[in-house]
Amino acid sequence: MKPTVSTPSSIIRPALGLVLLALAGVVRAQSTSAEAAPAVSLSTLVSEITAKNPELAFYEAELDATKAGRKVAGTRENPELSVSVGRKRVTDPLGALAGEGTAWSVSVSQTFDWPGRLALRKAIANQDIVLAELGLARFKAALASRARTLTYGLYAAHERAAAAAEVASRYQALRELFLAREPGGITPLLETRVIEAQELTLQKRATEAQLAVHAALVELNQLRGLPVDTPVTVAPVKLALGSAPDLDRILSAARENSFEFRAAKLELEQQGLVVSLARNEGRPSFTVSPYLSQEKAGDKERTFGIGLSVPLPVTGRAGANIAAAEARRRQAETSVLVAQRNMEREVITVTHRLAAKLAESAKWTPDAARRFREAAELADRHYRLGAVPISTYVELQNSYLEAIEALYETQLEALEAAGTLQLLTGLELNAVETQP
Template identity: 40%
Template sequence: MAERLRFRRAIADHQVEIAKLGLGRFEQALEAKATVLAYRLSRAQVRAQACEEVAERFAGLRKALVGRDPSGPAPTIELRSVEAAEVVARRRSEEARLALQQALLEMNQLRGAPSLAPLVVKAPVLALKDAPRLDEFLASARDGNFSYRMQVLESEQLSLQSDLARSNSVPGFTAGPYVLQDRVGGRETIVGLRFDIPLPVSGRSGSAERAANERKRQSKAAIAAAWRDVEKDLGQTWLSYASKVDQLRMHKDDPAVRFAEAAKLAESHFRAGALSLQLFMDAQAGYLEAVDSALVIQEQAVEAGFRLRELSGVNFNPVSAR
């Protein structure tokens, strides 16, 4: 909101350079939001599908266990365990579908479509690029960070006002010729050079200068604080992006796909009697956790990459399709 107000102020004050910077930042932010939303929508589809698979798997197992001989406590306990796991999986499936609908609503709003217009996003496997060095982002941020540039511009304006106040506080003088004619007792003409020197009769000019200097000092302090915030935000975002990329590159393939295969294999082995119920349930839970973790890390990495571009002005797109 603050940056939007500064952007409008730059347009109103005919500050063309800052207005262009703000417009470019707005266009980049719009592109980043569309990309992140599309990615979020596609990943919500994957998450909803995984939760539905596990829920259906537990439902099928529950139906199979109901037909077994209920003699003894073990079959009953196993059945109740599967029923409880099915309830949890159904809840997660509903949450995933709700998240999918929310992402769809936001995407439709962004593209100007009806709220419930169907949209399926098929995202390719994403490869995240290595970010440039942090010092490159910091060097570009002095000119490319919109908030910081507006702060510098405001400081320059206050500095100009301070210089004008100091100039007005110094008494000036005017000089020019003058002619005086006197007709009493004859005619006399006096030609000379006149100097007008104002005398400071109050402390208003000094007070104005002191106030302007104080505003100038406060503005310099605000610039220093703004730059420290830029350094902190860029540093934290850069570290977050690098960490997420390293985590994702620890696995040569998609962990969600690998755990999906393990969960499906666990079901077939359990039905054949070669796997215990506990291992089967652990495989399903591990599948959902792996999907959630992988998707969250990927989404956070994409957001952090675009945030780096927003903070620095560097034309860096973290996502490349492969």
């Protein structure tokens, strides 16, 4: 008796075929769309993103605001003009009106800070500008690193999706071939089930590959400030990953160039200036007020002179401000120590990760992907001829996909680690783009 196909399998196979056809259609549609768009090199996309990213406006506006704040910090308060007008009546001892007329006065007052106060305020404002410039530089460096990683990630995702679609088409063709002929025994039936099981597994891989392409494309277009569905074709690239950097050199550069560590040190310097300003503000400002007044009620009376006023330090507010500034300075000292420890820990961790990924990548030959693809194609041809067993065929197809995934994931992780180290050290450690 010939083995029969159960009803659930007869339902699953056509449905699965439709799913894989749909996935293959998506891959072909995206490939057609990508081919329609001109290929763009990785370096061109990175330059475009760093020049046109919408978020740059935030950091540039912050820098403009701090520059405007320095202008305010370097100027005295505006003088104040006071004008008063009234009527004056003069009576004699008996209460009779002796005279009546207009009385008015004009005064201008200007407050002068204690010597050195304006210079301290300008120095604090200058530190704000340096911090804003540092923040802008850090964002640009992080943006370039992210753009480089994301662009290469999009290229890798396209390659993985293409490989998944290629293997999917092979499994689909084999399944259709098996279904077109009547099984002649238990072995063909079991081989059909193996192919169906591999199709189910491949469905997940193909879906994940397409989702990775879509996610990378959306984020890349957002960084470019373009509609998220704008097609992008990344020109084929290879990464010259180089050798692992020297840890001592990396740590030395990080102590000089790490954005977070430099920001912590700048904030400590600024807080020292704040303490000096608080002590200066313990000395009073003084206000000078020249004035002129005139009264006319029978006789004409004119008075002019100059007034001087100073606040009386009786509340103890100046001492409290100094104590608060000193406490914040001690906090800033602690922040510098914490930032240094975090920086050194991250540098050491990322350096070791980069070295491991570079060592792993060095084991891959330049033509590894091509050789695995050719082996998978060869296994497909010879399996159809009956020269290769089903186990070898399945193993080679899966090995091809796993090798493609491992190759691009390793290179992408190495690129990410190099980008992180560049942010920490300021050194150019990113892989160099080369055309294959």
